[in-house]
Amino acid sequence: MNVVTNRASDSPTDNARHLMFDDLEKLGRILVETGDLAHGFVQGADDMDVTCRDFSAFDPSRPLSGQGSGTLDALRAAKEEILPLLAASIGPRYLGFVTGGTTPAALAGDWLASAIDQNATGPEGSVNAAVEEQVINWLCDLGGLPSDRFDGVLTTGATVSNLLGLVAGRQWCGERVGVNVDADGAGVLPDLEVFAATPHASMVKDLSITGIGRNSFTKVATLPGSEETDLDDLRAKLKASDARGKIVIASAGTVNATDFDDLTAIADLCAAYGAWLHVDAAFGLFVALDDRRAHFLAGIDRADSITSDGHKWLNVPYDCGIFLTRHISVLETCCRAFAPYLATKAEGNSYINRGVENSRRFRALPLWMAMKAYGRDGFAAIIRANCDQAADLGAWVRTHEKLELLSEPKLNVTMFTSLGDDDQNRALLEKINATGKLFMTPTIYNGRFGFRAAFSSWRTQDHDLVIIKQAIDSVL
Incomplete structure (x- = not known):
């Protein structure tokens, strides 16, 4: 040329x-x-x-x-x-939030997705929809979910996935009592009640976006010294509710203590009281790959909807959220997009009708590449290693004369603090992060300020734990 x-x-x-x-x-x-x-x-x-x-x-x-x-x-x-x-943040000692480290295969898939620039709305003229369908089936397999019962969509992240859980749940509640929220608006179901013990910040944000209201959910108690839902309190609050629509938000891996709700018992309560069960499993879903911890997820297959993320423990680039549901037709009712130019006779899923965006990045490709490259065993190795690393740091803190564990690590997060007061610990966290050797985020757990180290990267190795410990010791 x-x-x-x-x-x-x-x-x-x-x-x-x-x-x-x-x-x-x-x-x-x-x-x-x-x-x-x-x-x-x-x-x-x-x-x-x-x-x-x-x-x-x-x-x-x-x-x-x-x-x-x-x-x-x-x-x-x-x-x-x-x-x-x-x-x-792609490196081995970025321990803030729950941040994966982008595997080489996922990076290659993400670059290809940009180069080929598919608008992944559906099956018209491109294989992208079939790839997303396959990826969702594979994700169900990784999470121990039956793919013949669950279907879903890839989103921008857990915030949108949680939003879809609320929207679909509200529609389902309306249909059970003969009203159509999708067609006629939330006002036709004014007595919707949402129950949650430890909702993630993204879910609270979504309560605002949906018009339900940040302060309008029913707070359920947690078990003493835990972030786990108190089943007796949930039962009492569901029994006392006269709302026609009920949504229960449960957790499979809370953001701090990585606590898992008793999903089997909560599913029983939801069945008894006619409630939609949404499980926020932003990273916890993939603990199914660790046979030492897979039992934490017992009952998750009874959820009506599930949130997870690919850019956390699956280590694919931002952004990649996952939404799964047993009621795909309800989701498609809420998210349908109508326009003459969108009409198609092509066979396959129209993902434009399953999420917020009309125009969609081909985010299935990085996941497909990573799963093709590393298989179940590759992802299982990441999860097992990260959990072991959190346990290793916890064991070191437990015997340290100047540090104190806030909670025993159950998964990939270690929470700890020093023996000083909260102000001293805030200053100490600044000093630790200022070393440049690691990054941790602050947290409040059981009323105490602490440091939160989340191991989420495939790149973290034993020698990184040595560097992390030395950096913390250097400022104590």
Whole structure:
């Protein structure tokens, strides 16, 4: 292809388009240099400071120039201006939140997804919908769920997946009493009651988005010293409720103590009182792959809907949420998109009718690549290793003269604190993170301020635990 650029007769906008065609001719070199840049960042993540604490070198108020300079120049600018200021969240010692580390196969799938740029709405003219269907079946297998009973959709994350659980649950509740929330609005079911003991922050946000209200759910007690739902209190509150619609939100791996509700008992209560059961298993679903802990999930197959994430323990790039349900027709009622241009006779699932977005990234491809590359055993190895690492850190804290465990690690999270007061511990966490050797997030557990270390990356190894312990000791 020979593209003539910078002709005297060209307008500025024509010149800008010529830059794009010039870049198309240079695409091979662009991809090589992009690969080199990405490779350097990925390989260097072990030795980088885990987080960047000074962004003053980057000026967000700088105006956009009218004249572009092409992709190669933009890559050089990104290397100089942005990459040095990023967190090494793909690395082995980023212990904040529940952050996976992007396996090579998932990275390759994500790059391919961008290159082929499918709008993954459904089966018309592309295999993308069939790939997503296969991925959802495989996810059910990894989570120990029967794929002949569960179906679902990939979302942007647990926040949207939890939102779908509320929306589908509300519709189901309405249909049971003869009203149609989808068609006529939430006002036709004003007496919907939501019960939750330890809802994740994303679920509380979704209560606001759906119009149910952040403060309008019925708080269920937890067992003493735990984040687990108190079954007696849930039973009493369900029995006392005269609401026509009821949704119970349960947890399979709470964000702090990684507690699991007794899902079998909660499913029995939901059946007895006509409630929709939504289980937030944002990362806990895949503990099914660890035979030492798979029993935590007993009863999850009786859930009406389940939330999980791929960008947590499955270590695929952001963003990748998972929503599964036994009532796919109810979900499709709530999420249908109508327009003449969307009509199709192609066979397959129309995922546009299962989620919030009409335009959808082909996020099934990174998952497909990772599952194809590593199989069940590969993901099981990540989960088992991360749980062992959390236990190892917990054992070290337990015998440390200046530290105290807040809760015994059950899964991949270790919560601990020092013997100082809350203000001293806040300052101590700042010092620990300032070492650049690791990153932990703060937490409050049983009224006490502490440090939360979540092991979620495939890259974390034994020598990283040595570095983590040494860094903590260095500031005590």
